[in-house]
Amino acid sequence: MQTAINIICWLWAGWVAFNLLMVALVATALPVHQAHFDGFRARLPTWLPTLLTADEIAAVTSHENGHRHHLHVWTNLMLRCLFLNPGARRRRxxxxxxxxxxxxxxHGCHMASALRKLSNHPDDIFRAERLERM
Structure with missing residues (x-):
């Protein structure tokens, strides 16, 4: 029985280490293809200024800092370490x-404008319309 518990603990520790490694990989090694918060800082792709104004970039940066403020990366990591999928509903x-x-x-109106320029996905259109009503 004790051996089984030890194996389960080691497997879980390996799963946690793997997930932490993935966060570190995103934060340090992967190229930036879209704006995101990697758990440590907001990262913006180099091509963003060709599409967005300075005010829209500030809005996107503020949005990404909102993920930092609400600890989204770390909450999702904790769920994954407990073998729970954060899911599309939580991500929305x-x-x-x-x-x-x-x-x-x-940055509400500039965030809406940036969303409209960057995506035509229905969720992003909904978000832009929501921001315009605020």
């Missing part, structure tokens, strides 16, 4: 929370 809610953070910092 986290995007709205990050949008609300940008609005609270005075």
């Amino acid at each position: 809610r986290q995007e709205l929370e990050a949008d609300d953070y940008a609005v609270a910092n005075g």
Whole structure:
């Protein structure tokens, strides 16, 4: 019985280490293809200034800092370490929370404009319309 518990503990520790390694990999080694918060800092692709104005870039940065403020990366990591999938519903809610953070910092209309320029995905169109109503 004790051996089985030890094996389970070692397997779980390996799973946790793997997930931490993935966060570190995203934060240090992977190229930036889209704006995101990697758990340590907001990362923006180098091509972003060719599409967005300075105010829109500030809005996107504020949105990504909203993910930092709400600890989204770390909450999702904790769920994964417990073998739970954060799921699409949680990720959509986290995007709205990050949008609300940008609005609270005075970037609502610029965030909506940036979303419209960067994506035609239905979720992003919904978010842009929501931001325009705020």
